[in-house]
Amino acid sequence: MNYLLNIDEAIDRKFLVTKPMKGQADVGTIIHVMDAEQQGQAVIVYYRVTRYNEKFHDYQDYTAKFENLSAFCKWAQPDNFIARNYECFSLKDIQHYIKIKNRNFTSFCLPIIIIAALIIWAVALIVIKGVPGIIVGAVLTVLVAFVALYLLKAQKKKEKMRLYRKVSAGWGVVFQ
Known part of the structure; x- marks a missing residue:
């Protein structure tokens, strides 16, 4: 499923991760795409993962390379509802939502x-x-x-x- 016409549309938007990427983002994580670039068919995405804790917010920046825009769209989907209300849901709630939504x-x-x-x-x-x-x-x-x-x-x-x-x-x- 392709949600974007080009990778520039993803910049400064929040996406819901629907497939895990080892050592970076788990399913149900919200990422904020800070920058992206196209190299031929390949797409390089610079994004931030914010982890919410009861006392503080922790964030880490990552870079991921996808073979094409479609691969990025399969990995993460735009979802404003979850992004706006992320703190209200458990990871189990978000993963169940992804399962039903897909x-x-x-x-x-x-x-x-x-x-x-x-x-x-x-x-x-x-x-x-x-x-x-x-x-x-x-x-x-x-x-x-x-x-x-x-x-x-x-x-x-x-x-x-x-x-x-x-x-x-x-x-x-x-x-x-």
Whole structure:
């Protein structure tokens, strides 16, 4: 998935790391891209990792080289919601959010549809023979596809709402 047209768009933005880079940034870490340059197809990124502690903020600067812009976009994605509210979430929350956010039709829905369709068609053709079995199999297969799509969208929405509730837990109106 490519989010940028060129690497210059990444400068002075925050990104959510979705794949670990040994010794530098773990999954769920927010990085701030300070500078970047293009060398042919390769991309060199200078970034800062900030680690939040209860008493202080620690940061370290790193340099990473990627074979192309697409490789950088697979490693880190722009995510303003997590970047703005990073202190409110645990690493487990952020990693779960990444897992849910990266689900798509082929990685989540298609396996469910294929397995369900195999079971439905086996039962429909063995138990309900003939044309009625074919009709029941087709209708149930289409129904499973719609349910799988609904589950995908509902999970993404539910996860986002769970994180919004965590962020807004301390909000309130004070009347004096």
